Amino acid sequence: MFTVGVKFENVTKMYQNGRPAVQGLSLEVQSGELLVLIGPSGCGKTTTLRMINRLEEPTSGTIYVDGHDVRSYNPIQLRRGIGYTIQQTGLLPHMTVEQNIELVPRLLRWDKKRRQERVRELLELVGMDYRAFAHRYPRQLSGGQQQRVGVLRALATDPPVILMDEPFGALDPISREVLQTELKRLQAKLHKTIIFVTHDIDEAMRLGDRVAILRDGQLLQVGTPTELLHAPQDEFVAKFLGRFLSLPQSPVDEVRQLIQTGESRILKELPSGERVVQMGSFPWCFLIDDQGVLKGATCQVPEDLEQWKSIIWQEAASIKETDTPDIALKRLIEGEAEALPVVDEERHLVGIISHRSAIKALSSGVGRVSV
Numbered sequence: 001m002f003t004v005g006v007k008f009e010n011v012t013k014m015y016q017n018g019r020p021a022v023q024g025l026s027l028e029v030q031s032g033e034l035l036v037l038i039g040p041s042g043c044g045k046t047t048t049l050r051m052i053n054r055l056e057e058p059t060s061g062t063i064y065v066d067g068h069d070v071r072s073y074n075p076i077q078l079r080r081g082i083g084y085t086i087q088q089t090g091l092l093p094h095m096t097v098e099q100n101i102e103l104v105p106r107l108l109r110w111d112k113k114r115r116q117e118r119v120r121e122l123l124e125l126v127g128m129d130y131r132a133f134a135h136r137y138p139r140q141l142s143g144g145q146q147q148r149v150g151v152l153r154a155l156a157t158d159p160p161v162i163l164m165d166e167p168f169g170a171l172d173p174i175s176r177e178v179l180q181t182e183l184k185r186l187q188a189k190l191h192k193t194i195i196f197v198t199h200d201i202d203e204a205m206r207l208g209d210r211v212a213i214l215r216d217g218q219l220l221q222v223g224t225p226t227e228l229l230h231a232p233q234d235e236f237v238a239k240f241l242g243r244f245l246s247l248p249q250s251p252v253d254e255v256r257q258l259i260q261t262g263e264s265r266i267l268k269e270l271p272s273g274e275r276v277v278q279m280g281s282f283p284w285c286f287l288i289d290d291q292g293v294l295k296g297a298t299c300q301v302p303e304d305l306e307q308w309k310s311i312i313w314q315e316a317a318s319i320k321e322t323d324t325p326d327i328a329l330k331r332l333i334e335g336e337a338e339a340l341p342v343v344d345e346e347r348h349l350v351g352i353i354s355h356r357s358a359i360k361a362l363s364s365g366v367g368r369v370s371v
Ligand SMILES: Nc1ncnc2c1ncn2[C@@H]1O[C@H](COP(=O)(O)OP(=O)(O)OP(=O)(O)O)[C@@H](O)[C@H]1O
Pocket: 015, 016, 018, 020, 021, 039, 040, 041, 042, 043, 044, 045, 046, 047, 048, 199
């Protein structure tokens, strides 16, 4: 798949009469990586982002997109080739959902049929029905739907790089979590190079392949969520990580303490005695035998359970309830999974552990557990 990376080389940005908004930033974002920029208000996150598509120009240093200095690109063409989505969505209120999404394709003179097909395809990606939504105006959508459309607009021409500036910042916590999950799902499929700005450490740890922490225009530390939690480089980073995570009262030693089950529903009983079950609102289901032993998992709840034979049941990667949270997190990261099933010694399905709960558990013992 075609993706491109982004690289900052000793980049500084001074606005008039000010301290540097960004100072000596060197950072490489790999192609296909989702890198989160986080830090206190005014630390230079938005400026960093806007220098990539030349909405701001660095005072010194160089930014490369796909190995080329951004100054070598025509700014308008560069912006058309990089998706950009912001907290206020930037949707034009007098245009319909369809017109908003096809804005750049139209500028690129795609014909009507191709534009319409693309809008359909994109709306489908986030579970929005074309007929129900394409002709609505932004004010006729919920906040979460508006934000989805903002993200789809950034994806319209299938750009390899996407910049997201607090895209979910204005949403309530539940819609926010739903959209985060959707973004993870989309990213697993699309492998874009995404640079994502947020204030929310929970969001950063959940979404980021790596997280870069900025303060006063300077990069303090960059690493995977696990690396940051295990080895925060100084007290500021440790406090920053800890402050936003609601820390459990006591350290958690076993996955058993983190299991989530929700309501467990049997979707289908098969003649063999095997059952297809779903747990809580997690969007996939499991195959268990008549003793409750985990046989497989599928990340989609099949629409037609009569077709269950044709469903591909992956041999489920699972975590034992006696495993430690750091092992769980490692598996979740390796498997690029939002959550994994938890089994007991006899492989009976006992629940689910999510990425989020593993991270939270680990944060209670920052520096304590080693992977
Ligand atoms: N156009 C501008 N002119 C002058 N100063 C600016 C301009 N834009 C940003 N700044 C200053 O540059 C610094 C970094 O701002 P920036 O918006 O990049 O930070 P941020 O981390 O994105 O902040 P927030 O989280 O509050 O959005 C701040 O001190 C800000 O006041």
